[in-house]
Amino acid sequence: MSELFIHAKDLWCSYDEDDLRVPVLRGITLDIDRGEYVAILGHNGSGKSTFAKLLNGILEPYAGELTVAGVDLTSPDLSDDDIYALRREVGMVFQNPDNQLVATIVEEDVAFGPENLGVPSEEIRRRVDEALATVGMSEYARHEPHRLSGGQKQRVAIAGLIAMQPSCMIFDESTAMLDPVGRREVIETFEKLNREQGITVLTITHYMNEAARADRVIVIDDGKILADGTPREIFADPDKLKRAALDVPQCTSLVHGLRAEGVVLDGEPITPEECADIICRALKEKTNG
């Protein structure tokens, strides 16, 4: 039985409270269930990061309805304590790994969140060890963050959230500044959290290959939702994505290109493996027939 976790209805948001003529979000309506793995795709300036920042109360919408983890963020009597309670449920990992680590030692940084929550010392110790083990950083517990690689720093940041035991994690372009190895480390970490612990994962990205791995893709363009569906549905329509200044994954575009040249291929691949399969099958049929 799925349970509604994020409910947004006709959300409008602007960075300039006095000037609402240039809203960044122009009527976002969507529902996300607990435990979903959702990728939010969008071009630079599309409003995808703005939407993410609404979800844990960093920014406020000026119109519309927004309920996250049972907290009504548009209610007039929303208190600081409500936002505080929400932030322990909804954790956020940012783009620059350097600008979100607070302490000079890895395990102290992981402890920062639970310390803020007032968790007892022995419990913090247990949570920190567990969190570091989950992201595979146990051996670096006593290291200084500035000696770690980008991917390792992001994993420490994720461990810092795990230690707060949230039910949802938002990755705001957390892989954008990483090399391919670091990117894979981070993606595998949050996919594991989604699979094994049922944590709702929202990843905000402009990498198609990353979005293709999610269960559901939401495309935001110019502050509005352009498309919402499974990766297969979304990438089946390259023209629509092109209008949002986005591309389909390279493998999808290869198959579409071949088809346009008259090659008979069936299926809509979204991963390189599927693509290779389809082409192999087509080649085999050609040699047989």
Add this chain to the structure above:
Amino acid sequence: MKNISLGQYYPARSPIHQLDARMKVILAILYIVCTFLCKNVLCFAAIALSSILLILISRIPLRTVFRAIRPIIFIMIFTATINLFFTKGETLLFSWWKLQIYMEGIYSAVFMVVRIIVLILGTSIFLTYTTTPIALTDALESLLSPLRVIRLPVHEFAMMMTIALRFIPTLTEETSKIMNAQKARGVDFSEGGLIRRAKSLIPILIPLFVSSFRRADELATAMECRCYRGGKGRTKMTVPHLHVRDFAALVLMIAFGAGIVMLNRYGFGYTV
């Protein structure tokens, strides 16, 4: 650039390293008091011996220790000279034109030099060499926490220190990146007079400042997202405990102070 170490901390496993940082702050203060209690040759000999003993116990190489003294050699020579020529006494040893050196002057010069060296050694062995900057910050937060009663933002101060320490390597790395970027554009940092060189720092400082503000903003958001709202209701993962060895060290230090006071009575020669 990734290997810059914070402060002068020298990692080793010595009895002094293992002491609680709060106790080390107290011990350092008491040790400073001891150096000012010294009044005669015996006392100064005792305190000089004690600091040699401290170096041996802390297992810090002599070369590292003397690096702490190097910057103050000039001050030492200056103080020694002043004391040597301007201390008037009874036993005149040497006189030429208007310069007179008395026995007391020599004593006083030697005392001052010993006192300065012991002050520097004592504080660096107890604080900077054997205590990590972060442990020192935590110790100060804990020792100053009673001042919260008079609304002194002790936690906020410690937090600022921690973040500053955390960002020193990051900003150092960034500085070298900016310098390389500007060098690639033809900026020369090594030529010209003082003013020209200072001017060539502007294209480094401005981007560094801009990026620091951006970092500060992002870090503040990240901290808010992790439920930070000041020191209120905060717990700590590692709560430091005072051990028997900490109290033993305190007793030793007090006994040492008492010994100095005793020695003051049985001294001979010049007394300050």
